[in-house]
Amino acid sequence: MHYIRFLKPPRLLSGRRGNAPSVLKAKVTITTDLGESFLWANVDLVVELTDGTGNDVLERGKGYTWKGSEGMRSLEVELLIPASRGKESGEALRLLVRPKEEFQAVETFESFLGDSNEHEDTGEMGGVMAVRSMAIDMPSNQSLPVSTSPSMAERTFKFGTSEIHIWEETGESIARHIWDAGLLISAYLASASVPSSRKAIPPLPYLHKTLSQKDLAVIELGAGCGIVGITLCTLFKQQISQILLTDLPEASEILTQNLSSNLSSKNISHQVLDWSSPLPQNVRETQWDMAVVADCTYNPDVVPDLVQTLRRLGEARARASASRQMLVLLAMKVRHDSEMVFFELMAEAGFVVREKCTLPLPVLGGEDEEIEIFVFAMG
Numbered sequence: 001m002h003y004i005r006f007l008k009p010p011r012l013l014s015g016r017r018g019n020a021p022s023v024l025k026a027k028v029t030i031t032t033d034l035g036e037s038f039l040w041a042n043v044d045l046v047v048e049l050t051d052g053t054g055n056d057v058l059e060r061g062k063g064y065t066w067k068g069s070e071g072m073r074s075l076e077v078e079l080l081i082p083a084s085r086g087k088e089s090g091e092a093l094r095l096l097v098r099p100k101e102e103f104q105a106v107e108t109f110e111s112f113l114g115d116s117n118e119h120e121d122t123g124e125m126g127g128v129m130a131v132r133s134m135a136i137d138m139p140s141n142q143s144l145p146v147s148t149s150p151s152m153a154e155r156t157f158k159f160g161t162s163e164i165h166i167w168e169e170t171g172e173s174i175a176r177h178i179w180d181a182g183l184l185i186s187a188y189l190a191s192a193s194v195p196s197s198r199k200a201i202p203p204l205p206y207l208h209k210t211l212s213q214k215d216l217a218v219i220e221l222g223a224g225c226g227i228v229g230i231t232l233c234t235l236f237k238q239q240i241s242q243i244l245l246t247d248l249p250e251a252s253e254i255l256t257q258n259l260s261s262n263l264s265s266k267n268i269s270h271q272v273l274d275w276s277s278p279l280p281q282n283v284r285e286t287q288w289d290m291a292v293v294a295d296c297t298y299n300p301d302v303v304p305d306l307v308q309t310l311r312r313l314g315e316a317r318a319r320a321s322a323s324r325q326m327l328v329l330l331a332m333k334v335r336h337d338s339e340m341v342f343f344e345l346m347a348e349a350g351f352v353v354r355e356k357c358t359l360p361l362p363v364l365g366g367e368d369e370e371i372e373i374f375v376f377a378m379g
């Protein structure tokens with residue numbers, strides 16, 4: 001998967017004279033989730049201006065080409081905005097940068113779950129994810145160039161009639177943007193939420209059975225922006241009575257933002273939970289039916305603490321009820337062999353893999369990748 005990102009957030013330069021149009025400028029790049037490699041293929045992009053609610057402001061967007069084959073690493077984009085727009089009404093404007101071709105746009109959760117047999121590994125398939133800026137307020141004094149520095153950007157995912165809006169930070173933080181494994185497991189769970197869509201995804205019967213029960217208490221560890229927990233809470237409303245998204249303190253602000261952008265439900269909340277600290281009392285005292293972990297196993301130094309946290313949660317559940325076990329749902333993109341220590345430690349902690357599956361992840365201009373999903377229970 002490739003992600004369009006704002007390197008420099010959009011800033012508005014006012015026209016010098018009365019009715020001269022203003023210019024909205026931004027610098028974008030296109031990278032993988034880790035940001036470690038740029039998109040090597042060429043992609044036609046469209047830059048559009050929308051109002052705060054997503055409606056187009058200009059008649060048509062402006063086209064650009066990302067020339068990855070020539071080693072492009074960043075692209076300056078700009079739009080002319082009529083002086084009449086925004087400034088008088090105080091209208092908030094937003095910049096949307098998206099791939100022009102529909103087959104590259106990944107707007108719906110269904111579009112992430114391609115069939116690995118449908119294409120050969122030619123590097124010609126693979127999604128490029130659109131990004132939308134924060135609202136850029138028009139200046140009240142047109143003679144001054146106005147430079148806004150929003151630190152967040154939004155990505156939208158559709159599934160049926162539901163839309164999930166996930167804000168992420170535009171900077172370098174790895175805690176606070178969307179990751180491939182979180183994205184793919186969210187798409188998987190979305191399909192699992194509708195019986196008729198389940199045939200399009202690899203079967204995980206034990207997971208599906210758990211997710212069909214009522215009054216489920218779910219905890220997510222290392223939730224980041226919260227995409228997985230928010231997807232679960234949105235699409236399994238009938239089944240989940242409580243869902244807690246946890247991470248380090250630095251993720252709290254983005255989690256607050258994303259919870260309020262998506263859900264008004266009392267069933268979902270977030271709180272700090274550091275794997276290297278003892279479980280907070282409320283977490284210790286809740287009988288969790290499922291713990292969700294997406295893209296958290298890449299750093300072998302913190303994996304022992306992560307497994308220890310899962311063990312404490314699983315043992316507390318087992319002590320409370322012999323009949324209902326806590327299931328651990330894990331999604332990972334294996335990046336290096338050292339990540340396998342997670343499985344050794346999980347086995348030592350008494351967890352067994354009940355089922356697993358692999359989701360293909362085509363990568364434009366590169367070798368295809370895979371996201372692996374594991375369902376563990378205490379043996």
Ligand SMILES: C[S@@+](CC[C@H](N)C(=O)[O-])C[C@H]1O[C@@H](n2cnc3c(N)ncnc32)[C@H](O)[C@@H]1O
Pocket residue numbers: 174175176177178179181182183221222223224225226227246247248251273274275276293294295296302305
């Ligand atoms: C790669 S991100 C994945 C985020 C999210 N699960 C997703 O898939 O989008 C890894 C997450 O683990 C969290 N994390 C790392 N060490 C942690 C610790 N000791 N305690 C709690 N969370 C931790 C990070 O803050 C980060 O949000």
